[in-house]
Amino acid sequence: MSRTVRAHPIAVIRTLEPFGFVLLLPAIQMLFGGGDAAFVPASAELPLAALLTVWVILRRRAFRLFCNEREIRIVKGVLIRRTVRIPRRNLSALRVERGIADALFGSARVIFETEADMARQGGVRCDLRRRDAERLSAELFATSGKSVSVPLKKRIFSALATSSAITGLTVAVPTVRRAGKLFGVALSEWLYSQISETAARFNARFPRVWNTVSLILLLGYVISFAAALFAFARYRLTVGRITAVKRGFFVRRETRFDGGNIRAVCLEQTPFLRAARRCFLRVTAGSFGHRYDLPVERIARQRERARQMGFSCASGVFIRPKRDRVTAHRFYRPAFLWLIGLAAAVFMIRRELPFLLPVSLFLSVPMGAAALYYGYIGHFNYCRGGVSFGKKLCAAGTRGFCFRALHCPKHTVGILRFTEKPWEKRYGTCNLKIGVRARAPVYLTVRRIDTAETLENAVRFFSDE
Amino acid sequence: MRENRLPKKSLRLWQTRCGLIAVFPFTAFLIGTFRNAVCVLPLICFIAVVLWTAFFYLPRYCAVFSLEIGKQYLLVRRGVWFRHCDLIPFPATVYTAAFSTPLARRMGLSALSFKMIRGWLILPEMRRDTVSELLAEVHR
Numbered sequence: 001m002s003r004t005v006r007a008h009p010i011a012v013i014r015t016l017e018p019f020g021f022v023l024l025l026p027a028i029q030m031l032f033g034g035g036d037a038a039f040v041p042a043s044a045e046l047p048l049a050a051l052l053t054v055w056v057i058l059r060r061r062a063f064r065l066f067c068n069e070r071e072i073r074i075v076k077g078v079l080i081r082r083t084v085r086i087p088r089r090n091l092s093a094l095r096v097e098r099g100i101a102d103a104l105f106g107s108a109r110v111i112f113e114t115e116a117d118m119a120r121q122g123g124v125r126c127d128l129r130r131r132d133a134e135r136l137s138a139e140l141f142a143t144s145g146k147s148v149s150v151p152l153k154k155r156i157f158s159a160l161a162t163s164s165a166i167t168g169l170t171v172a173v174p175t176v177r178r179a180g181k182l183f184g185v186a187l188s189e190w191l192y193s194q195i196s197e198t199a200a201r202f203n204a205r206f207p208r209v210w211n212t213v214s215l216i217l218l219l220g221y222v223i224s225f226a227a228a229l230f231a232f233a234r235y236r237l238t239v240g241r242i243t244a245v246k247r248g249f250f251v252r253r254e255t256r257f258d259g260g261n262i263r264a265v266c267l268e269q270t271p272f273l274r275a276a277r278r279c280f281l282r283v284t285a286g287s288f289g290h291r292y293d294l295p296v297e298r299i300a301r302q303r304e305r306a307r308q309m310g311f312s313c314a315s316g317v318f319i320r321p322k323r324d325r326v327t328a329h330r331f332y333r334p335a336f337l338w339l340i341g342l343a344a345a346v347f348m349i350r351r352e353l354p355f356l357l358p359v360s361l362f363l364s365v366p367m368g369a370a371a372l373y374y375g376y377i378g379h380f381n382y383c384r385g386g387v388s389f390g391k392k393l394c395a396a397g398t399r400g401f402c403f404r405a406l407h408c409p410k411h412t413v414g415i416l417r418f419t420e421k422p423w424e425k426r427y428g429t430c431n432l433k434i435g436v437r438a439r440a441p442v443y444l445t446v447r448r449i450d451t452a453e454t455l456e457n458a459v460r461f462f463s464d465e
Numbered sequence: 466m467r468e469n470r471l472p473k474k475s476l477r478l479w480q481t482r483c484g485l486i487a488v489f490p491f492t493a494f495l496i497g498t499f500r501n502a503v504c505v506l507p508l509i510c511f512i513a514v515v516l517w518t519a520f521f522y523l524p525r526y527c528a529v530f531s532l533e534i535g536k537q538y539l540l541v542r543r544g545v546w547f548r549h550c551d552l553i554p555f556p557a558t559v560y561t562a563a564f565s566t567p568l569a570r571r572m573g574l575s576a577l578s579f580k581m582i583r584g585w586l587i588l589p590e591m592r593r594d595t596v597s598e599l600l601a602e603v604h605r
Contacts, residue, residue: 410554411554411556413554413557414557414581414584415551415552415553415557415581415584415586416551416552416553417549417550417551417552418548418549418550418551418552419547419548419549419550420544420547420548420549420550421547422546422547425548430548430550435584437557437581451550455540455550455552458552459535459538459540459552462535462536462537462538462552462554463535463536463537463538
């Protein structure tokens with residue numbers, strides 16, 4: 001890209017946007033509203049607004065972007081001229097965003113992501129013409145593979161795998177509140193009364209409030225499912241040495257990164273995905289470790305994707321929990337004790353507080369299911385959990401209710417924490433928590449492995465050049 | 466690979482801090498005891514907790530604490546009941562900070578904190594020369 005690129009005129013509007021209601025609108029009202037005492041304070045704002053607009057226009061005209069084989073140079077500023085030089089080797093990823101306004105005016109927001117980024121703010125950003133953004137993207141991160149979309153079946157799978165009632169309620173409740181404030185109506189109260197009335201129509205042995213709670217949780221799940229389905233609606237993925245992920249419905253975001261910048265790869269399975277024998281591929285890439293979630297696929301296909309990106313998931317000899325009856329019991333015991341406790345609680349309630357029996361039975365079903373699932377997690381940790389210190393660090397374990405397999409090179413390991421609980425001291429085992437150096441870190445816990453052996457291997461892993 | 470333990474001065478420092486922190490609540494409990502006999506039991510419990518912390522927990526913590534400085538990593542062992550062993554590769558350290566209170570400075574001690582990406586670790590007060598050596602290794 002030998003020529004210099006200028007900023008798109010939309011940069012002027014974007015810069016003025018935060019000052020819109022405070023400065024510009026009163027000034028415009030004063031201009032067209034006529035002489036009115038209420039607008040007297042705004043008379044001081046008119047010159048300020050004019051000065052600000054002129055300054056922003058000059059700023060836009062002063063902007064220059066130049067890209068060559070070695071670096072990207074951005075010149076900006078009116079009075080204080082700043083030249084930002086980003087060596088291309090320090091560029092972690094390039095993100096191009098196009099919202100509705102960008103689609104209308106033929107512009108795009110380009111964000112250069114580097115290690116120096118602050119969390120949630122992204123890196124150096126500029127508004128360019130769409131053609132220029134596409135050319136820049138192709139020059140910096142040229143993709144070679146074919147772009148594929150996510151079929152509807154896989155989108156439904158992904159949505160089912162990632163949806164939960166809590167996520168849906170976390171999104172829906174603030175939205176409803178804000179909408180209610182905006183329109184000046186008690187929207188959340190009205191919704192709650194509608195849900196209660198609907199729940200009352202169901203004849204059940206449980207109190208009405210349980211029907212209402214169940215209905216709210218179901219609605220939360222539906223919202224979460226719809227949002228997750230929508231998120232993958234226009235998803236396009238190009239996998240190769242340079243990977244491009246394009247997603248978003250109203251605001252299109254395309255992120256490109258080099259496979260050589262991958263810090264860690266994590267294959268993650270939720271309970272649902274585990275049953276379906278599929279997994280997510282979570283790639284942490286870039287110097288500061290941005291995380292990209294690739295859609296659901298079979299495990300072998302995800303490993304192949306990682307290999308196409310230039311990251312091999314080969315593992316060495318695993319250090320696993322000891323294969324004996326005592327160790328196996330230690331993994332299954334918590335779930336077993338939980339089930340016994342639950343059964344004892346229901347039995348006591350039946351004897352002493354029989355009027356609470358329907359409620360306790362209602363609660364004991366999901367709790368019993370959770371206990372059985374916890375037992376399954378223990379089984380997984382016993383059979384498949386472990387860590388390997390080969391060419392890369394590879395580990396298999398769990399985090400919460402999810403199963404994870406993590407692969408990361410030595411230089412991207414953040415911290416290894418060995419925790420020995422008092423009741424595990426006599427067995428000489430510990431839990432190992434592995435953290436990757438990344439802004440959105442991936443953690444994983446490997447349980448009940450031999451402390452001395454694992455520590456010795458870990459020290460050797462970091463000592464070897 | 467060098468191993469370092471916490472010096473005895475570090476234990477004295479923490480015992481002194483424990484005593485200083487306990488002065489105000491002890492006084493409050495004592496005054497409460499003179500006014501109302503109900504405060505006797507909390508006062509006794511409080512004294513027991515302070516004595517236990519100063520003469521049992523802190524010495525054990527200092528005895529268990531150890532620091533191994535490897536070629537490319539730092540291994541920290543700590544914890545009395547829940548034993549933690551943290552292995553931190555040097556490249557994972559974003560920055561370090563040495564800091565000390567007036568009391569620690571008088572005793573020639575300094576604490577050290579390691580800041581990693583999305584993680585941190587604080588090492589209790591050690592001799593200043595040990596801290597300088599460690600910083601030199603980390604930032605080599």
